[in-house]
Amino acid sequence: xxxxxxxxxxxxxxxxxxxxxxxxxxxxxxxxxxxxxxxxxxxxxxxxxxxxxxxxxxxxxxxxxxxxxxxxxxxxxxxxxxxxxxxxxxxxxxxxxxxxxxxxxxxxxxxxxxxxxxxxxxxxxxxxxxxxxxxxxxxxxxxxxxxxxxxxxxxxxxxxxxxxxxxxxxxxxxxxxxxxxxxxxxxxxxxxxxxxxxxxxxxxxxxxxxxxxxxxxxxxxxxxxxxxxxxxxxxxxxxxxxxxxxxxxxxxxxxxxxxxxxxxxxxxxxxxxxxxxxxxxxxxxxxxxxxxxxxxxxxxxxxxxxxxxxxxxxxxxxxxxxxxxxxxxxxxxxxxxxxxxxxxxxxxxxxxxxxxxxxxxxxxxxxxxxxxxxxxxxxxxxxxxxxxxxxxxxxxxxxxxxxxxxxxxxxxxxxxxxxxxxxxxxxxxxxxxxxxxxxxxxxxxxxxxxxxxxxxxxxxxxxxxxxxxxxxxxxxxxxxxxxxxxxxxxxxxxxxxxxxxxxxxxxxxxxxxxxxxxxxxxxxxxxxxxxxxxxxxxxxxxxxxxxxxxxxxxxxxxxxxxxxxxxxxxxxxxxxxxxxxxxxxxxxxxxxxxxxxxxxxxxxxxxxxxxxxxxxxxxxxxxxxxxxxxxxxxxxxxxxxxxxxxxxxxxxxxxxxxxxxxxxxxxxxxxxxxxxxxxxxxxxxxxxxxxxxxxxxxxxxxxxxxxxxxxxxxxxxxxxxxxxxxxxxxxxx
Numbered sequence: 001x002x003x004x005x006x007x008x009x010x011x012x013x014x015x016x017x018x019x020x021x022x023x024x025x026x027x028x029x030x031x032x033x034x035x036x037x038x039x040x041x042x043x044x045x046x047x048x049x050x051x052x053x054x055x056x057x058x059x060x061x062x063x064x065x066x067x068x069x070x071x072x073x074x075x076x077x078x079x080x081x082x083x084x085x086x087x088x089x090x091x092x093x094x095x096x097x098x099x100x101x102x103x104x105x106x107x108x109x110x111x112x113x114x115x116x117x118x119x120x121x122x123x124x125x126x127x128x129x130x131x132x133x134x135x136x137x138x139x140x141x142x143x144x145x146x147x148x149x150x151x152x153x154x155x156x157x158x159x160x161x162x163x164x165x166x167x168x169x170x171x172x173x174x175x176x177x178x179x180x181x182x183x184x185x186x187x188x189x190x191x192x193x194x195x196x197x198x199x200x201x202x203x204x205x206x207x208x209x210x211x212x213x214x215x216x217x218x219x220x221x222x223x224x225x226x227x228x229x230x231x232x233x234x235x236x237x238x239x240x241x242x243x244x245x246x247x248x249x250x251x252x253x254x255x256x257x258x259x260x261x262x263x264x265x266x267x268x269x270x271x272x273x274x275x276x277x278x279x280x281x282x283x284x285x286x287x288x289x290x291x292x293x294x295x296x297x298x299x300x301x302x303x304x305x306x307x308x309x310x311x312x313x314x315x316x317x318x319x320x321x322x323x324x325x326x327x328x329x330x331x332x333x334x335x336x337x338x339x340x341x342x343x344x345x346x347x348x349x350x351x352x353x354x355x356x357x358x359x360x361x362x363x364x365x366x367x368x369x370x371x372x373x374x375x376x377x378x379x380x381x382x383x384x385x386x387x388x389x390x391x392x393x394x395x396x397x398x399x400x401x402x403x404x405x406x407x408x409x410x411x412x413x414x415x416x417x418x419x420x421x422x423x424x425x426x427x428x429x430x431x432x433x434x435x436x437x438x439x440x441x442x443x444x445x446x447x448x449x450x451x452x453x454x455x456x457x458x459x460x461x462x463x464x465x466x467x468x469x470x471x472x473x474x475x476x477x478x479x480x481x482x483x484x485x486x487x488x489x490x491x492x493x494x495x496x497x498x499x500x501x502x503x504x505x506x507x508x509x510x511x512x513x514x515x516x517x518x519x520x521x522x523x524x525x526x527x528x529x530x531x532x533x534x535x536x537x538x539x540x541x542x543x544x545x546x547x548x549x550x551x552x553x554x555x556x557x558x559x560x561x562x563x564x565x566x567x568x569x570x571x572x573x574x575x576x577x578x579x580x581x582x583x584x585x586x587x588x589x590x591x592x593x594x595x596x597x598x599x600x601x602x603x604x605x606x607x608x609x610x611x612x613x614x615x616x617x618x619x620x621x622x623x624x625x626x627x628x629x630x631x632x633x634x635x636x637x638x639x640x641x642x643x644x645x646x647x648x649x650x651x652x653x654x655x656x657x658x659x660x661x662x663x664x665x666x667x668x669x670x671x672x673x674x675x676x677x678x679x680x681x682x683x684x685x686x687x688x689x690x691x692x693x694x695x696x697x698x699x700x701x702x703x704x705x706x707x708x709x710x711x712x713x714x715x716x717x718x719x720x721x722x723x724x725x726x727x728x729x730x731x732x733x
Contacts, residue, residue, distance in 0.1 A: 012027075012029030012030065012052065012055075013027075013028040013029060013114060013115055013116060013117075014026065014027055014028070014029070014037075014048070014116075014117050015028065015107070015109060015118050015119075015120075015125055016043070016046050016118070016119040017119075017120055017123050017125070017144035018042050018045075018119075018121065018144070019121040019122050019146065019148065020146060020147060020148030020299070021041065021042050021148055021290075022039075022041070022042055022144065022148040022150070022289055023038055023039070023040065023042045023043040024036065024038070024142070024144050025038040025046075025051065025055070026125060027055045028107050032072065032074065032103075033074035033075065033076055033078065033102055033127070033129055033138075033140070034074060034104075034140060034142065035072055035073055035074050035075065036073075036173060036174055037055045038058075039150065039174065039287065039289060040176070040289050041235075045119065047117075048116070048117035051117055051119075052117070063256060067081075067082030071083055071256060073174060073258055075088070075152055075171055075172065075173075076154055076172075077172050078100070078101070078102070079099045080099055084254060084255075085254045085258070085260070086250065087099075087168075088154070088170055089136075089138075089154075089156065089169055090166075090167040090168035091166040092164070092165060092167075093135075093162055093163065093164055094165075097131075097134035097135060097160070100131045100134045100136050100138075101131055101133070102131050102136070103130055105128050105129060105130055106127070107126070107128075108127075109124070110123050111126070122144050122146045123143070124141060124142075124143045126139070126140070126141055127139070127141075127142070128140075130159075134160070135158060135159050135161070136157070136158065136159060136164070137156070137157040137159050138154065138156055138157075139154070139155040139156075139157075140153075141155075145303055146306065147300070147302035147303040147306065148288070148289070148302075149286055149288050149299045149300065150286070150287040150288075151242075151286045151287065152171045152173075152284070152285055152287070153171070153281065153282055153284050154169055154171060154282050155280070155281040156169060156274075156279065157274075158274035158275065158276055158278055158279070159276070160276065163274065163276075165274075166272040166273070167267060167269075168264070169264050169267075169282045170248060170250070170262050170282075171264060171285045172252075172260040173260060173261050173285075173287045174258065174260050175224045175237045175260065176235075176259075177257060179225055179226065179259060180199065180200045180224075180227060181197060181198075181199060181200060181224065181225055181226070181227050181228070181229065182197065182198050182199070182200050182205055182222065182224055183195060183196070183222075183223040183224075183225070183229075184207060184219040184220065184223065185217075185218065185219060185220040187217045187218075188217060189216050189512060189514070190512065190531060191537060191541070192512060192514070192516075192529065192545070193220055193540075193541055193547075194544075195544055200253055200259060202253050202255065203252070203253065204251070204252045205222075205250060205251040206249075206250045207219035207222065207249045207250065208246075208248050208266055209246055209248070209266065210266065211468040212245055212246060212433070212468060212469025212472055212483045212486065212487070213244060213465055213510050214244055214510070214516055214517045214520070215514055216511065218247075218514075218516075220240070220548060221239070221240050221296075221547055221548055222238060222239050222263070223237065223238040224237050224238075224251060224259065224261055229293070230293065230624035230625075231294045231621070231622040231623065231624050232291075232292040232294060232623070232624060232664055233291065233624070235291065236289070236295070236296050237261060237287070237288070237289050238261070238287065238296050239262060239263050239285060239286065239288075240263070240300075240517070240548065241264060241265075241285055242285070242286055242517055242522075243265055243283035243487070244490065244515055244519045244520045245265065245483050245484065245487030245490075246265065246266035246267070246268065246484075247263065247266050248263055248265075248266045249261075249262075249263045250262050250263065261287070264282050264285060265282055265283055265484070267484060268481035268484070269481065270480060271480070271482075271483070271484045284519075286518060288300060293547060294622055297546060297547045297620060298620070300547075300548050300549065300550075301546075301550035301619070304518075305550060309525075311525050311526070311553060313613045313615075313616040313617040314612065314613070315583045315584070315612060315616055316348040316392075316393055317346050317584050317608065317609065318346065318347070318350060318395070318555075318557070318583070318584070318586070319337065319346045319349050319350065320350040320395075320557065320585060320586070320587050321334060321337055321350065321351060321587075322352035322353065322397075322587060323559065323560065323564050323587045323588065324588060324590070324591075325337075325589070326353075327353065327354040327360055327361055327362075328354075329351075329372075329375040329376065331376070331383065333591075335382070335383060335386055336591060337349075337589075337590055337591065338383070338386055338387050338392070339390070340590040340591065340598075341586070341590065342390035344586075344590070344598065344601060344602045344605055345602060345605040345606060345609060346586065347391075347393065348392055348393040348394075348395055348459070349387045349392045349393070349395065350394075350395035350396070350397065350460065350462060351383065351394075351395070351397065352397040352462065353399075353464075355371060355372060355375060355376060355380065355396070355397075356368060356369055356370055356371060356372055357370060357372060357408065358372070358374075358407070359372065360374075362429060362431075363404060364406035365404060365406070365407055366399060366402050366403055366404040366407055366431055367402065367403030367404060367407040367408075367409040367434060368407050368408045368409055368448075369398065369400070369445070369451075370448065370451075370452075371452070379455075384456050388457055394456070394458055394459060394460070395460030395462060396461060397461075397464060398449060398461055398462070399463075399464040399465065400434075400463065400493065401433060401434055401445075401465055401490060402432070402433060402434060402466060402467065403416075403417065403431060403432050403433070404430060405427070409444065410432070413441065413444075415438075416434055416435050416438055416440070417432045417435065418433040418434070418435045418469060418473060418474070418486065419432075419471060419473055419475050419479065421471070425471040426471075428466075428467035428468065428470070429466050429467050431466065433472060433486070435474060435475075435482060436489035436490060436493060437474055437482050442489055442492075442493065446493060446496060449497060450500055453497070453500070453501050453504070458504070459504065459505060460504070460505045460506075460507070461506045462507045462509055462528070463494075463506050463509060463524070464509045464510065464511075465509070465510040465511070465514070466510070469483055472486065491519070491523060494523040494524065495523060505526070506525055506526075507524060507525065507527065508521070508526070508527045509527070509528035509555075512528055512529070512530040512531035513528060513529045513541070513545070515527070516549065517548075521549065521553065525553070526553055526555055526583055527545075527549065527554060527555065528555045529541050529555060529556065529582070532563075533557050533558075533559035533563065533564075534559065534563035534566040535570055535575045535579070536566075536568060536722055537566065538556070539578055539631060542554060542578070543633060546622075550616075550620065551581055551582050551616050551635065552583055552617070554582035554583055555582065555585060556579045556580070556581065556583055556584060556585065557579055557586055558572070558579045558585070558586045558601065558604070560589065560592075561575075568722075570722055571681070571722070572597055572601065572604075572680065573683060573723070573724065574683075574723055574724055576604035576680070577604075577646060577726060578648075578724065580604065580607070580611075580615060581615065581633070581635070581646065583616070584605070584608045586601070599680075600679075600680035603679055603680045604679055604680060611644060614635060614642065614643075615644065617637075618634075618635030618638065618643065618644075619636045619638060619665065620633070620635055621633060621634050621635070621636055621643075621645075621664050621665035623663070623664055625659070625662070626659065627653045627654060627655065627658065629649065629650040629651040629652075629653055629721075630647065630650070630653055630658065631650070632645065632648070632663075633646055633648075634646060634663065640665070640666055640667045640731075641731045642672075642728070642729060642730045643663070643665060643666060643672075643728070643729040644677070644726060644727070644728055645663055645726070645727040646725070646726055647716065647717070647725045647727070648723075648724050649719050649723050650721060650722060651721045651722075652721055656718060657689075657715065657717075658716045659713075659716070660712070660715060661713050661716045662710055662711065662712070662713035663709045663710060663713070663727075663729065664710050665710075666706030666709060666729060668705060668710065669706070670705065671703055671704070671731065671732055671733070672703065672704065672705070672709065672729040672731055673702070673728075673730050673732045674701050674702055674703075674704065675692070675693075675698075675702075675727065675728055676688070676699050676701065676717070676725060676727055676728075677726040677728050678726075679726070683717075683719045683723040683724065683725055684719065684723055686717060686725070687717060687718040688717055689714070689715035689716065689717055691714050692717075702714065703732055709729070
């Protein structure tokens with residue numbers, strides 16, 4: 001006999017994890033799977049009686065025309081309970097064992113067995129459950145991290161005698177009824193992470209990523225919050241599926257009033273077939289709660305900043321030569337760019353696409369990771385040696401998962417191309433995808449990359465991925481879907497290359513910002529936000545990319561005066577003041593820059609190098625309440641002693657001179673001197689308000705408390721569109 005939903009004859013286990021302003025109260029009673037009785041604001045210390053009372057008080061009444069026992073929503077939602085929303089586990093044995101009923105057999109906290117009541121700070125809860133009739137075992141891991149993030153993952157094992165076809169495995173987090181508005185993201189190439197809002201209505205808001213990568217249009221983070229929640233206000237709940245292949249995010253509201261946010265890997269038909277003893281483990285699904293979007297973002301930032309392999313605030317200023325030379329790899333020209341970059345204070349030099357095989361354009365050579373003896377008759381040594389002699393680190397571009405049909409590897413091994421049928425899939429950017437799930441293809445790519453890294457002094461790799469996976473099947477197996485194995489092989493390749501070169505830094509680039517997620521950031525150190533470096537567009541993309549990752553992980557470059565993507569022309573001050581709020585780089589033919597431009601660029605590089613500990617180590621704040629074309633944001637030191645803010649004007653505004661600027665994030669009781677900071681030329685059209693003080697005195701500014709700066713504010717300057725005004729706030733006595 002199995003326990004019913006309300007059977008408490010077996011010991012009731014209640015676990016309370018709390019810290020960093022968050023509580024997670026888990027009900028694991030009666031042999032049932034864990035249910036979240038509370039996830040949200042910290043409840044403080046509880047005792048066994050009050051915890052049991054909270055769990056009991058949350059048991060719902062039986063509604064009209066519902067099942068005869070209260071419906072219990074587990075972290076892995078189960079159909080047998082009467083839950084008619086999306087089940088957590090879908091699969092069968094040719095139509096049998098399709099609705100599992102798991103019985104929890106053990107619970108642990110940080111590896112130690114748990115029965116009854118227990119309370120802890122950050123910790124890891126492990127739950128093991130069995131369904132002997134279905135022949136399935138389940139392992140759930142639910143963790144409260146020191147940042148206040150919650151994350152969960154599930155592992156299902158086939159203990160039966162025949163094959164189990166797994167179709168779906170998702171985990172769900174309940175949110176309260178006042179979380180009635182959703183926010184996630186869309187986008188496209190060159191316009192990543194565009195926010196979109198909608199009501200949280202009955203039904204399922206399902207975001208599926210079927211591109212074999214995260215996608216420029218991915219949900220990124222799926223939020224639910226109180227009406228009108230903003231950066232600094234409202235109760236906000238969010239989930240993120242930490243996976244770089246096909247994936248799902250979903251928000252679901254059912255007839256009972258229950259609302260959940262969930263996610264997992266999206267599996268293609270027949271993609272995971274578990275033989276006896278085989279297991280599948282899903283990706284981490286992260287959940288964040290906070291007051292306002294900044295609070296949610298801060299939890300993710302703190303988590304990433306606590307990685308075992310940290311990304312420091314002393315990020316090297318980078319020159320990438322792509323938009324300077326494209327495929328024209330002239331050694332003298334590239335050496336000249338290195339000399340100019342070093343003179344400006346650049347600390348890393350990156351050679352992009354075009355150095356290998358027959359790669360003189362984007363139609364051939366991809367997949368042949370051998371230095372071209374045509375473009376580089378003496379190898380890369382002349383360039384690498386000079387770059388290193390100039391005191392800069394050398395970086396190199398790869399696109400390991402891709403192949404041109406016109407390449408040696410594709411001609412030798414056409415069966416290595418991911419394809420659902422004999423004919424290859426439709427081309428994209430003149431390329432196909434190399435099937436890393438085939439061991440021979442995997443070893444070929446790994447060996448060629450390691451050979452280059454072993455020969456040259458390379459400290460950084462820009463790892464690109466420039467097309468979606470379409471009809472991605474494994475031909476040696478009749479075209480069986482291969483995205484799952486491809487994604488796992490990609491992770492393994494990163495891990496093995498990093499193991500061989502532990503000091504190597506790797507950037508995740510994918511047609512710009514189409515592979516940005518916490519799965520890839522377990523293995524890489526930076527992402528390329530977008531191929532579009534136009535600062536007008538980048539302002540929005542940087543603003544919203546920081547909803548998941550902190551500034552030091554975002555590649556943020558100063559482009560040429562006329563954008564190669566949009567054709568817009570911008571002042572250097574606007575381009576640079578945009579780029580410094582990430583990992584600063586340059587993507588510009590410096591040989592075409594004037595002396596005045598080089599002088600101003602040098603000043604911006606010096607400013608960034610002086611302030612990067614704050615710019616890349618501070619807490620991100622984004623202000624609400626201004627004209628849609630006026631953005632106010634900044635970074636505040638962790639001890640709140642200082643901050644740098646930016647007022648960004650993107651277009652002509654409705655109100656001029658506009659509302660006061662109010663700066664959030666400082667200590668309300670401390671006094672700060674707020675003053676403008678001019679680097680290089682002043683913003684175009686600048687009209688300074690009286691509180692700035694005299695220009696000849698260096699704009700001394702004003703002294704106010706942090707509370708006054710947040711709640712009262714100061715008069716805004718007037719500038720032309722596409723301009724940035726920087727402000728420093730420094731604690732004073």
